[in-house]
Amino acid sequence: MSFFWVLSGKRLKKIALIVIAFLFATGIYYAENNDIQVFYPLSKDPSAIYSVKTDKKQVALTFDISWGEERTGPILDVLQQKGLKKATFFLSSPWAETHPDLVKRIVDMKYEIGSHGHRHDNYSSYTEEQIRTQIQKADTILTKLTGKKPNLIRFPNGDFDKRVLRISDQMGYKTIQWDTDSLDWKNPGVDKIIKRVTSKVHPGDIILMHASDSCRQTHEALPVIIDQLRAQGYEFVTVSDLIAGSNVKMDPVE
Template sequence: MKRIYVINAKKLKQIIIIFTALLFALSIAYYERDAIAVFTKGKAKEPQAIYKVDTNEKKVALTFDISWGEMRPGPIIDILQEKNVKDVTFFLSSPWSQRHPETVKKIVEAGFEIGSHGHKYDFYSKYTDEEIRTQIGKAHTILTELTGVKPTLLRLPNGDFDKRVLQIANEMGYTVIQWDTDSKDWLNPGVEQIVNNVVSNVHPGDIILMHASDSCKQTHLALPIIIDKLRAQGYQFVTVSQLLAGSQLKLQEVN
């Protein structure tokens, strides 16, 4: 038995209108798909902190933070020169640098890279935007005057930052540098432990955290052993800037 379906003119008109509108929408989406993709791909990424690079080359960056004291920097600089390690990066606190211009001069003359360790040693994430800019700006002015070079790398005091700090640092021309291997020399756990903390965790593209402040009493004793052991493993020492050049960055997520 055959069935006959009857559609009145009004419903038929509605169906045609809906179908036509749907075809129009699909055609617009099809022709604009490339434009949509361009805007999506071109969306700016938020600034992030760099803690290592992705490379197969056995290159690592030794970094030293200095914010206090006058006893440790000299011996560490001497060891680096004795071991012919020319490419390392020092992150200098600007108040410390003002108090010890001769040591800063020695670092500059040795050809070591200098980054900023900020001005006031505090947790910048608790500051207002204006205060963050003030602290980074003060350090920038002081370090530029003392070294003759404008720093572009920033390691924040206490390694503390949030998205606001990263954004402001980026706007001021800085790349925030963290680390992937912590020597934990600041705990003074013993020379053997400091050496093990580095050697057992090091990897190609690593950024290694060490200190040259007086509170770190064993760094100068562990450093020559670390240098010898890493060289024996085939590692080459480079500055942070050299490590970043031409390498795929590994970024630290920030909530």
């Protein structure tokens, strides 16, 4: 919450000083600009990141994996064939545990790895203890398999609430969503996946795709998507690259 006060004249000086002292004492920040004093909270609730604000034509391709072993390989083949050196994979830890060879390939290709949680469930329905347990289980497994602790998380089904965001933030994670959803999980047809991504993409975009077995058309649409975005002048970077170089777009959670 922000408070705006316009203070003018000597009669309000005393009141202003009292108010300022009170706001500082209660943890609210004070900034002065000529005759207008603006008060901001010192702390904000953590938010999910959907995209970044940037003038650079950069986007992050992201892939969620929660089950199966037939689609990840072909997708990695496409990325390799296209010479795409940067992408971000969000791995479900049970999948990662049962497919260490594919995890190793992703690591060897030097792609960024984030957590997709442990159980593929809506964490907003969990108690706080259960939320912590699910995040920590995934953290432990992914750290062991990849040799690096993840610091990005995309929750199963994109589901979270304020508690989930707060707990993940306390555990050292940034919650990542997306601005462009390819809807590849619906298998709507290769052309529709291509059109949806290439028509909605924008600088600083986080693009959601999947590498689970249920998504049968992603590896066919991906080469064209990469070619068309490159033709539009886009550079592919990781989610962390986007965050490091730009202002993130965060949507409030009700």
